Amino acid sequence: MDVILFLVFAIIAVVCAINVVVQTHPISSAISLIGVMGSLAVLYLLLGAEFIAAAQVIVYAGAIMVLFVFVIMLLNAGAETRKGRSFMVQLLGVPLLIGLLGLLAYFVQRLYLPGVTVHFGGFRGGTPLDIGRALFTTYLLPFEVTSILILIAILGAIVLARKEMD
Amino acid sequence: MTEVPISWFLTLSAVLFVLGVAGFLFRRNIITVFMSIELMLNAVNLTFITFSYQLKRVNGHLFAFFVMVVAAAEAAVGLAIILTIFKNRGTLNIDDVDSMKN
């Protein structure tokens, strides 16, 4: 059961991620990216991270991607126009990426022997209670720093997007 | 076999990360490039959560949480920058935004 769930959602995630890269129209890419985020949320549930799964859908799919879709619609951005791109990218890009993937996969396979497995319910420490407790004790300073970061981001966004002062 | 090897999760994360890098390198639309960055961040989050499962500790979840917060802040500022670029130059192609080059 766990394997079937993993395979189904992993395949959805990979297909959607390929779609993000392949589609020429930004809104198709955005929809595919939402698909990736949704299937990753299911995989988080499989790993026992219920709060992060909910936050993934609320924050990523429900807020950040809505903002992306909103901007795409606002700018009415058309499909990407193909232009002459540099020779090096065409020649080296794909082989280097495959090399990177191979390297990562090699390290993963070397470091993790098949003994370590995941089954649903194997880790129950991801409830909102646990997250909140860790957030307000061990990670209190980083948490406060992120709130300042968000404040700065709000100010930055307002300054950038404001109309020109007359 | 009813249990998923943990290396599958990490391999999936690697695949998603590499796809994000591919989008970042090959695409010319600035919004799609930005979305590829989000894809990479998502792949990293999956790794954090997987490690958290393996170590049976909650710390990885908190890192994923902070990544989400930073991604939200980044999206707000980044999209404001994209809006400004489009307002000033009328294009979303990153090859056309090259006034620093000359």
Next chain:
Amino acid sequence: MDSFIVISLIKTVVVFAVLLTTLAYLQWVERKVIAHIQVRPGPYRVGPHGLLQPVADILKLITKEDLVPPYVNRPLYLLAPFLAMTMALLSISVIPFGPQIQVAGYRTYMQLTDLNIGVLFVLAVSSMGVYGIALAGWSSNNKYALLGGLRSSAQMISYELPLSLAIAAPLLVSNTLSLRELVERQAGGIWHWNVLHGPFPQIVSFVVFVIAGFAETNRVPFDLPEAENELVAGFHTEYSSMKFASFFMAEYANMITVSCMATLLFLGGWVAPWPAAYGSSLVPPVIFAGAALMALYHGIHPARRRDRYSLPVFGVVFLIVAAVFLLPMVQSWLLPLFWFCSKTGALLFMFMWIRGTLPRFRYDQLMGFAWKFLFPVAVVNLLVTAFLVAWFS
């Protein structure tokens, strides 16, 4: 294990059959309410008092030509109504309607499933609902539809903040994210409901929640995405037949979800306003008997010719219902269901009442109201609640 699957299947079928029927009849109720606000009879011809009007509407919508304009973005155009509908119906799966009951020897909850992140689940699903509208507006390739989609996504993002903050305050008081536990902590009568319960009554966040809920469901006075006198029909201009109907059903399903959430978070869910020892179990029979007497009286003095036959029948039906509420064997599950449905129904009536009363906002007023009034109020309310909860615990 097998009985669990069978029970879950039965519950799913029952809940969705009831939900879909309610969706169809909510439309009828709304037309009747608006009609009576405007002093006219409303749907009256199809069946007694227009009770078969929903069936006629559904037949009409199904048999209409399903038109796909040639200039739309086809995949997204077809995906949008499906997405809106799915996301609207999904959140009903975690809503509890009543306590644990015993049916034919099996103990089960009147709820499809209880998640310990139930509140977050509803928030997550409802935040995905905006894509249905935004994509419908974009893929129609029509400037009115696009404007509707743009307005709706901006409105949804803005009003989601006060909505979430208003939800957070009662959660601080109740100290749980599971919807069932939320209700169980409010047991014992109206003074224990979150809307009135100390240390800090959540009346402010209840009002904020309801206002933001109106905006999230695109209802009057926040129905700018489909403002018909400026945007033709907004995001669903290009939709016809069942695709059009699914946007409507999604809107009504969202209304039901918002009302259910308000009931569970603030109004004590299925808990009676005062304990059964003081006679709260006699309220439903009295209400139904009163309704029966009214119907019989108006049947004897009919305002219209048909009322002479239809209203006495209604009166007898109401009397039978009142008698059923007095049977002790069904009271254990019928009374909680009655209280839940009456609270939710009162909120749904408020949706319709306000639609019949208030004019629409201007767009800048809409945004200004969210950011300059609702958001600060919700933040201050959350802060005060947090301080008081920490102080008294």
